[in-house]
Amino acid sequence: MSLPFINKVREKRFFANEMTQQALADKVGVTRQTIMAIEKGKYSPSLEVAFRIAVAFNTHLEDVFIYVGDAE
Template identity: 55%
Template sequence: MTLQNRIRELRARFQLTQQQLASKVGVTRQTIAAVEKGEYVPSLLLAMNICREFNMSVEEVFQLQGESE
């Protein structure tokens, strides 16, 4: 299973750079870049902080892929 997300799409919609989002949620720009690429799985706290910035639920931003259905 992999964790996919819509952070890049949502940043564009909200006109935020990686650095701006990182500053708002208290991490580095490199962390946001790694999460967007799927190279880093965020902690629950970080995921919730990201979702709060977009005023969306965790399920609307993050999805598990590869689950047997």
Template identity: 70%
Template sequence: MTQADLADRIGVTRQTIIAIEQGKYSPSLEVAFQIARVFDVPLDDVFQYPDS
């Protein structure tokens, strides 16, 4: 799946996907859940909250 495909499936721009991948943007919970749903994996397999 390309960045553009993922963006289209969840209703964001390709630039948003790039920014998420590069750690420059933290997605909303809705977007995070949509990404996890597209890949059929638990949310914490896609995103991890950094320990502080």
């Protein structure tokens, strides 16, 4: 399954002092496996979780998730 957006969660974690997946998961209120699935682009999070991730990095939603459209 390819999602119509890419994400910069891994990159944002790196620039947030190598924040661990578990630390991000705790902040967002999901499991570490869910963060992992989001990073790999396997799982499309709800809008609420997407916002929570952006807030965890103190940034805007569009800085973390970028819409690229459906692959032809």
